[in-house]
Amino acid sequence: MALIVQKFGGTSVGTVERIENVAERIKKFRDRGDDIVVVVSAMSGETNRLIEMAYQIDEKPNAREYDVLLSTGEQVTIALLSMALNRRGVPARSYTGTQVHILTDSAHNKARILDINELNMRTDLDQGRVVVVAGFQGVDEKGNITTLGRGGSDTTAVALAAALKADECQIYTDVDGVYTTDPRVVPEARRLEKITFEEMLEMASLGSKVLQIRAVEFAGKYNVPLRVLSSFDEPNFDSDGVNGTLITYEEDKMEQALISGIAFNRDEAKLTILGVPDKPGVAHGILGPVGDANIEIDMIIQNIGADGTTDFTFTVHRNDFVAAKAVLNRVSNELGAREVIGDEKIVKISLVGVGMRSHAGIASKMFKALAEEGININMISTSEIKISVVVDEKYLELGVRTLHSAFGLAEKQS
Amino acid sequence: MALIVQKFGGTSVGTVERIENVAERIKKFRDRGDDIVVVVSAMSGETNRLIEMAYQIDEKPNAREYDVLLSTGEQVTIALLSMALNRRGVPARSYTGTQVHILTDSAHNKARILDINELNMRTDLDQGRVVVVAGFQGVDEKGNITTLGRGGSDTTAVALAAALKADECQIYTDVDGVYTTDPRVVPEARRLEKITFEEMLEMASLGSKVLQIRAVEFAGKYNVPLRVLSSFDEPNFDSDGVNGTLITYEEDKMEQALISGIAFNRDEAKLTILGVPDKPGVAHGILGPVGDANIEIDMIIQNIGADGTTDFTFTVHRNDFVAAKAVLNRVSNELGAREVIGDEKIVKISLVGVGMRSHAGIASKMFKALAEEGININMISTSEIKISVVVDEKYLELGVRTLHSAFGLAEKQS
Numbered sequence: 063m064a065l066i067v068q069k070f071g072g073t074s075v076g077t078v079e080r081i082e083n084v085a086e087r088i089k090k091f092r093d094r095g096d097d098i099v100v101v102v103s104a105m106s107g108e109t110n111r112l113i114e115m116a117y118q119i120d121e122k123p124n125a126r127e128y129d130v131l132l133s134t135g136e137q138v139t140i141a142l143l144s145m146a147l148n149r150r151g152v153p154a155r156s157y158t159g160t161q162v163h164i165l166t167d168s169a170h171n172k173a174r175i176l177d178i179n180e181l182n183m184r185t186d187l188d189q190g191r192v193v194v195v196a197g198f199q200g201v202d203e204k205g206n207i208t209t210l211g212r213g214g215s216d217t218t219a220v221a222l223a224a225a226l227k228a229d230e231c232q233i234y235t236d237v238d239g240v241y242t243t244d245p246r247v248v249p250e251a252r253r254l255e256k257i258t259f260e261e262m263l264e265m266a267s268l269g270s271k272v273l274q275i276r277a278v279e280f281a282g283k284y285n286v287p288l289r290v291l292s293s294f295d296e297p298n299f300d301s302d303g304v305n306g307t308l309i310t311y312e313e314d315k316m317e318q319a320l321i322s323g324i325a326f327n328r329d330e331a332k333l334t335i336l337g338v339p340d341k342p343g344v345a346h347g348i349l350g351p352v353g354d355a356n357i358e359i360d361m362i363i364q365n366i367g368a369d370g371t372t373d374f375t376f377t378v379h380r381n382d383f384v385a386a387k388a389v390l391n392r393v394s395n396e397l398g399a400r401e402v403i404g405d406e407k408i409v410k411i412s413l414v415g416v417g418m419r420s421h422a423g424i425a426s427k428m429f430k431a432l433a434e435e436g437i438n439i440n441m442i443s444t445s446e447i448k449i450s451v452v453v454d455e456k457y458l459e460l461g462v463r464t465l466h467s468a469f470g471l472a473e474k475q476s
Numbered sequence: 477m478a479l480i481v482q483k484f485g486g487t488s489v490g491t492v493e494r495i496e497n498v499a500e501r502i503k504k505f506r507d508r509g510d511d512i513v514v515v516v517s518a519m520s521g522e523t524n525r526l527i528e529m530a531y532q533i534d535e536k537p538n539a540r541e542y543d544v545l546l547s548t549g550e551q552v553t554i555a556l557l558s559m560a561l562n563r564r565g566v567p568a569r570s571y572t573g574t575q576v577h578i579l580t581d582s583a584h585n586k587a588r589i590l591d592i593n594e595l596n597m598r599t600d601l602d603q604g605r606v607v608v609v610a611g612f613q614g615v616d617e618k619g620n621i622t623t624l625g626r627g628g629s630d631t632t633a634v635a636l637a638a639a640l641k642a643d644e645c646q647i648y649t650d651v652d653g654v655y656t657t658d659p660r661v662v663p664e665a666r667r668l669e670k671i672t673f674e675e676m677l678e679m680a681s682l683g684s685k686v687l688q689i690r691a692v693e694f695a696g697k698y699n700v701p702l703r704v705l706s707s708f709d710e711p712n713f714d715s716d717g718v719n720g721t722l723i724t725y726e727e728d729k730m731e732q733a734l735i736s737g738i739a740f741n742r743d744e745a746k747l748t749i750l751g752v753p754d755k756p757g758v759a760h761g762i763l764g765p766v767g768d769a770n771i772e773i774d775m776i777i778q779n780i781g782a783d784g785t786t787d788f789t790f791t792v793h794r795n796d797f798v799a800a801k802a803v804l805n806r807v808s809n810e811l812g813a814r815e816v817i818g819d820e821k822i823v824k825i826s827l828v829g830v831g832m833r834s835h836a837g838i839a840s841k842m843f844k845a846l847a848e849e850g851i852n853i854n855m856i857s858t859s860e861i862k863i864s865v866v867v868d869e870k871y872l873e874l875g876v877r878t879l880h881s882a883f884g885l886a887e888k889q890s
Contacts, residue, residue, distance in 0.1 A: 078532045115556055118492045120563040127562070130570050131555035134548035141545035142529055148541070149534040156544050160574060161619055205575055 064229040065097045065187070069197065069219035072106035073236050074293035075139050081105075083293075085146035088192060090297055092152055097187045099226065101197040101219040102143055104135025125170035129199070129209045133159065136196035136215070144194045154192040157182065159199035159207070164218065166200035166208045173200055173208035175217065178225040195222060216277035224284035231286050232306070233273060234293035239307035240265065240272055242471040243324040247462050250472035254307050254322060259288075261322045262309045264414045264448045278309065285311060320417035320424070321469045324462055325448075327410045330360060331383035332440065332452060334375040335390055337400025340366055347397055348374055351389050357382045361410070361443045361450065371400070375441060377452065380406060408440060409458045412450040413465060425449050431468035437461050478643040479511045479601070483611065483633035486520035487650050488707035489553050495519075497707075499560035502606060504711055506566050511601045513640065515611045515633040516557055518549025539584035543613070543623045547573065550610035550629070558608045568606040571596065573613035573621070578632065580614035580622045587614055587622035589631065592639040609636060630691035638698035645700050646720075647687060648707035653721035654679065654686055656885040657738040661876050664886035668721050668736060673702075675736045676723045678828045678862045692723065699725060734831035734838070735883045738876050741824045744774060745797035746854065746866060748789040749804055751814025754780055761811055762788055765803050771796040775824070775857045775864065785814070789855060791866065794820060822854060823872045826864040827879060839863050845882035851875050 068088065075081050084100075091098050112131050116123040123131075140156035147154035162182060166173035183193045197215025200208045210217055216233055223231035238253060240262065245251040257265070259282035266275050272290055281288045291306025298305045338344055345364065352359060360377045367373060378386045383406050390402045418424040428449055432439060437460065441452035453461055466472065482502065489495050498516075505512050526545050530537040537545075554570035561568035576596060580587035597607045611629025614622045624631055630647055637645035652667060654676065659665040671679070673696035680689050686704055695702045705720025712719045752758055759778065766773060776790045792800045797820050804816045832838040842863055846853060851874065855866035867875055880886065 078529055082533065112552065115492055115552075116559060119496065119556055119559045123559045124562040127555040127558040127570055130558070130572075131552060134551045134555075137548045137551070138526065138529075138545060141541045141548075142533055144541040144544070145530060145533045145537045148538040156541055158544075158621075161621075207572075207575075 063095045065099075065226060066091065067099045067101065067219050067223040067226065067228045067231045068234065069101040069215055069232065070103070070234045070293055071215065071236075072103040072109070074234050075102050075143065076106035078142065081139070081142050082146050085143060085150055085152070087293070087297060088147060089150050089152050090299075092192065094299060099183060099187070099193045099195060099222055099228070100143065101195050101215055101222060102136060102139040103197050103215040104132075105139055108135045108138065126206060129170050129207050132209050133196070133199040133207050136198055140194045140196045144192075147192055147194070152192055153190055154194055155186050156194045156196075158196045159218075160201040160205070162193075162195050162222075164195075164200035164221070166202055166210070168202040168204070168206065168208065170206075170208055172211040173202070175200060175210070175221045178221055180222075180225045183222075183226065214274070214276075216274040217280055220277045220280045220284070220286050220288065223286045224280070228286070230289055231281065232289045232291060233277075234291060235272060236292065236294070237272060237290075238292035238295055238305075239290050240309075241323065243462055243466055244326070247326075247459050248324075248466045248472075251466065252472055252474070256308050256310055257322050258416050259309055259311060260447055261414050261416055262288075264412065264445075265323055265325050273309075281309065282311070320421055321413055321415035321471065322417075323414050323471065324465050325412045325414055326458060326462055327412075328455070328458065329380045330377045330408055330410050330452065331380045331386075331404065331406045332375060332377050332408050333383070333386055333390055333402065333404045334373060335394055335397075335399050335402050336373050337367075337371040338374055338397050339399075340370055340372040344372065344397065345374070348390070348393055349376070351393050352376075352378075352386055355385060355389050357386050357389070361441060361452065363441055363443065377408070377410070377441070405440075407455040408452050409455050410450050410452050411458070411461045411465065412448050413469070414448045416447050418449070419446055427468065428465060431464050432461060435460055435464050437464070477509045479513075479640060480505065481513045481515065481633050481637040481640070481642045481645045482648065483515040483629055483646065484517070484648045484707055485629065485650075486517040486523070488648050489516050489557065490520035492556065495553070495556050496560050499557060499564055499566070501707070501711060502561060503564050503566050504713075506606065508713060513597060513601070513607045513609060513636055513642070514557065515609050515629055515636060516550060516553040517611050517629040518546075519553055522549045522552065540620060543584050543587075543621050546623050547610070547613040547621050550612055554608045554610045558606075561606055561608070566606055567604060568608055569600050570608045570610075572610050573632075574615040574619070576607075576609050576636075578609075578614035578635070580616055580624070582616040582618070582620065582622065584620075584622055586625040587616070589614060589624070589635045592635055594636075594639045597636070597640065628688070628690075630688040631694055634691045634694045634698070634700050634702065637700045638694070642700070644703055645695065646703045646705060647691075648705060649686060650706065650708070651686060651704070652706035652709055652719075653704050654723075655737065657876055657880055658740070661740075661873050662738075662880045662886075665880065666886055666888070670722045670724055671736050672830050673723055673725060674861055675828050675830055678826065678859070679737055679739050687723075695723065696725070734835055735827055735829035735885065736831075737828050737885065738879050739826045739828055740872060740876055741826075742869070742872065743794045744791045744822055744824050744866065745794045745800075745818065745820045746789060746791050746822050747797070747800055747804055747816065747818045748787060749808055749811075749813050749816050750787050751781075751785040752788055752811050753813075754784055754786040758786065758811065759788070762804070762807055763790070765807050766790075766792075766800055769799060769803050771800050771803070775855060775866065777855055777857065791822070791824070791855070819854075821869040822866050823869050823875075824864050824866050825872070825875045825879065826862050827883070828862045830861050832863070833860055841882065842879060845878050846875060849874055849878050851878070
């Protein structure tokens with residue numbers, strides 16, 4: 063019926079028994095008539111076992127050899143899964159990254175996919191075989207084994223789906239989809255049936271870590287319909303689409319919800335440099351030294367004051383707070399600024415939804431809801447499809463619940 | 477100075493620490509100026525771990541996938557060893573069977589090497605790199621991963637040495653060479669400095685399991701000088717050749733000892749079918765059904781009697797004794813033979829030496845020595861370079877010691 067790429071992560075194939083379960087699931091899809099390409103990760107724990115041996119030998123292991131080592135993890139899984147399928151009478155054939163020829167650049171440990179030769183896979187599919195591909199790995203043009211970096215198996219799956227023009231790319235995880243927000247914070251949080259790629263990118267980068275960002279970007283670029291679903295639930299063939307969350311392009315505005323979800327990030331810290339004499343180049347004068355110290359900056363806000371000075375505020379990862387403050391103190395002297403202040407106990411809450419593009423009043427509704435609960439907003443930052451606010455750490459749960467309720471996210475929207 | 481292929485088995489690379497030791501050893505050869513190609517097996521225990529998972533899934537695992545699975549074992553070792561070398565400032569690069577392109581036929585689990593592309597290796601050697609190759613594995617012409625079967629790493633090493641026209645192929649094991657006989661039976665047993673390929677074949681097939689027979693055959697065919705030595709001893713660079721045992725072609729008759737060693741085999745059992753009417757085809761009539769039952773036959777002796785009947789005796793592995801006896805009882809009736817008798821408590825002792833080709837009287841000296849100790853000989857079988865006798869099990873140690881002493885094997889011969 064359909065050509066489906068299915069990706070199973072390390073937990074889903076963590077034991078021989080779970081590999082057997084995955085084989086059973088694939089068999090059900092085959093029995094329905096689907097053509098299946100499977101991408102698997104290393105069995106959970108295996109990659110760490112290999113990494114440990116490497117670091118026993120060298121604290122900076124040779125990058126090329128590190129990839130040779132790590133790529134064995136997925137190779138074990140493809141062999142075992144193919145055995146399990148063949149034993150069930152489902153013809154299957156495994157491929158390493160080299161064999162399927164997932165061509166990458168030569169950036170060991172973080173290679174990027176350049177091209178995929180889908181010929182072998184196509185032949186196998188035509189002959190009724192399930193194709194089982196090792197995720198996370200590829201080969202450069204000289205035949206060296208490369209790896210895509212942690213989480214790269216998602217990218218492999220999306221890239222194969224794009225190359226094969228698959229009908230759907232299914233990413234199996236230990237959660238059953240993307241939620242309006244973290245159900246541990248808001249018990250009424252609802253699984254989304256659909257979310258756009260752009261929203262998913264915002265949700266993922268803001269801390270809802272279901273999918274690798276690179277995989278989502280890749281899927282968006284090649285218009286691959288992505289579905290996130292649980293490897294522990296039974297597949298639901300009666301009503302297609304009820305399982306998991308489908309990540310799709312914004313094409314069907316009628317069905318599009320105003321707001322898709324609420325993301326949050328507990329790991330932020332805020333720094334402000336006050337009374338900086340306002341002249342061209344001041345932003346670079348402040349942020350340059352911070353970047354030189356290898357500190358990543360998230361939100362940035364600058365207000366020009368009336369007295370010819372400016373206040374400059376930005377957020378960093380909480381782990382970088384002390385280092386960033388030290389840099390700022392030095393910069394502050396050099397620039398003749400008044401003072402450096404900081405706050406480690408802040409969080410970021412973000413409202414995400416493509417609907418806000420065409421709807422006015424979302425921001426004011428958000429600020430009003432927070433104000434009614436007495437939640438003071440420290441910083442505001444907006445993009446086309448999200449509004450982020452920084453608030454005191456203690457307001458995180460209250461803030462997320464208030465917004466979840468104010469925008470009616472617990473109810474199915476249409 | 478020389479181009480040397482070194483092979484390290486599973487025990488020699490069984491832990492990260494031992495891999496570091498192997499790296500140290502290789503560095504010493506590099507420091508001396510040798511070009512080194514290393515072949516390694518999977519870390520000991522690893523192959524069994526993989527096999528166990530496969531058999532949990534299927535008691536007859538898919539042969540192609542079994543090779544994909546098992547080949548990861550050596551891949552882990554090549555990566556770790558290359559890391560250990562690079563960390564020591566010895567540039568090294570690893571190759572899987574696929575990467576070095578060890579072309580084999582497609583007989584999964586027991587593939588045979590057809591060709592080796594030495595181009596990549598040669599380039600690396602020219603650039604001062606140590607080349608680290610995964611043993612035991614290859615690739616067929618369609619790109620499928622194959623394995624050569626257990627012990628195939630020895631064969632890989634010899635094949636690489638042949639392709640590269642190496643000066644020597646060194647097989648590192650947990651023994652320091654080939655002995656005149658098993659030192660556990662004869663404490664005075666002496667390490668041989670040299671042994672011919674033919675003798676080594678006889679010694680190996682007769683139970684002195686130091687090297688894989690296929691590797692020895694391969695080395696003989698391509699005239700590759702093979703050396704067996706211990707991975708636990710320090711390399712001796714002062715007087716070349718003092719380490720281990722060199723297996724060479726019979727070229728230097730002056731130095732050749734009359735007898736090289738005494739092999740023995742405890743796993744034999746003897747069967748005799750008495751009074752078979754003697755007519756053409758009788759050997760096939762007896763051995764055909766035994767072969768059909770998948771029982772391998774070792775020694776065969778037939779005596780023609782005076783009364784138009786013949787006695788037919790052969791030996792099998794002790795595990796096959798009961799099955800072989802059942803077959804013989806049936807055959808005996810069909811052929812009108814008189815009786816079937818058997819003995820499970822026998823052993824085979826063999827005198828091996830290319831010298832016996834050109835020296836008469838070896839056999840009679842052997843029989844005399846055994847007779848003087850009251851050891852009765854059940855069966856005799858000879859080839860060009862060996863004489864085997866079957867005796868009662870209880871005479872094994874006495875027989876081996878007697879012959880070891882009678883032929884003066886404890887003393888260095890010239």
